[in-house]
Amino acid sequence: MEKLTSNEKQLQKQYMNEIKLDRKNKKEFDYSGDIILDDVSYTYSRKTPFEFRALDNATIAIDKGKITCVIGTTGSGKSTLIQLTNGLIITETGRTRIGDYQIPAATKKIKEVKKLRREIGLVFQFPEYQLFQDTVEKDISFGPINLGGNKEEAIKAVPELLKTVDLPVEFIKRSPFELSGGQKRRVAIAGIVAMNGNTLVLDEPTGGLDPQGEEDFMNLFLGLNKNQGKRIIMVTHNMDQVLRLADEVIVMNKGKVIDKGTPFEVFADHELLKQIEIEPPKIYQLIYKLKAQGLDLTGFAIRDIDDFVKAYSTTMKKKEG
Template sequence: MSIKIHQLEHVYNPNTPFSHAALKGINLEIPEGKVTAIIGQTGSGKSTLVQHLNGLLIPTAGTLDICGYHIQPLLKIKDVKQLRKEVGLVFQFPEYQLFEETIEKDIAFGPKNFGVEETEASQLVRNILPVVGLDESYLDRSPFELSGGQKRRVAIAGILVLDPKVLVLDEPTAGLDPQGAKEMMTLFMRLNREQNKTVLLVTHDMEHVMKYCDHVIVLDHGAVKQTSDVKTFFEHPEWIVNIGINPPSIIRLKMRLKEAGFDIPDEIIDEDGLLKCIKRQVKIHE
């Protein structure tokens, strides 16, 4: 079942001098079982939008339908507890999700909160650690003594241990070195392919969008500016430039070549295709 969002609005500090409309009439249908990127400049409403998906924020107006749950204004938090098991949200800053004195307790908190017995919760923790690249030597350590990348892995483990149907990832590779980022993205793609999990990725990294995602949603000042499949999106680099985001390296190279006089068809967005196109044109002018 797709995620359906209808006329979603969210106002912070309503009816005060500090009132701010963060989302303005959002209409979206996000496909099930796919990887969808949500992009836009800082302040465009990305984080506000995804926090509605598991009830952390309740709409000021409009509705959301996700995993069989209907979210609408004035919905009570107790009504969305089960939704938070089905829709796992990993925050941009992992410190927001870590609070227990040990890593084992932190990851086990979710299962125990849903009624899982101590012994079973402990086993679930041990099962999920290697999935995020950690081992049992971390169990008794404080999450606040870890590096930024390790904290992110623990935060992700605390979500994955609940086996959600939808993974919402807000800048999930921030704080990770290139190898760590690659490992995390590979994990998310494996969960998508092998377990058919729907993945929503909030990111500024256009290389990740191009390499891993199926669809793109562009937000701008709280409104949807563009929706597209990934291939079509990168065939139009002006869309990326217009929202002030740096295109992937291959797209930047393509733009430079076109400026230099090469005739590069819009549909060529991969290295092999670009190389063949350049070779043909160079050979003609030899």
């Protein structure tokens, strides 16, 4: 880790004083507001030949109630960034703010860690590998019980949670290890939803799934956002998924946030995608070809083929008129 500048030390002292006042004056924190990562940094394998600065003084706001996708090449800092949101790792500079709750840099222990992780559920890539209980019911209810929730209420909620992730209620007494890969993943996600937090953070949640499995999970995440109002933060390499789901897109490169915008704004910028070596969604590959031939559709909000047809028709009518 690089030595802190005098200004960074002064800011850290200011943040620590702020959080002391917050804890003195507040009995409860509200974790539902915007998540602000303010000048955050993180270094892996410090003081070894493998030292790697994954985040380099990055700053970004992640809005409440929206689906935000984080994109960038391998090693750009995406997964490290999202792990800051529930205190799994702590920034070396700046601070993390979740609603009105703050985690200043170099915090040794998060006093409210159980409440924070109940509100911000982190789903790793291949979450089915996190299953370990002998029944689906125990696995889904484990999180809320372990974080201090009422055991009876947690178990009572399991049937509805199975419906939420589109699994039969009859699975409740089955071993999760008897299920298919996609079913296991649904159980794991149900366990995160069980904690009833306002935010789900997903790291490559559809990795290894077939196209139908990917489609099913995209519908699940959309439903959790639109029907239950949950903020979804998702890291993915699949730009077609980003185009379909995202309200906002965060673009990362070499540990820094280099852009943020709607998927239409980000994907309309062909030079940006070439800079970060990201292949655009299939429909935007067609849009780029049309633009090169003099037909520019990049000003339209195009998610699917229906949007494309409308934009194409509108543009052609203007040309003909």
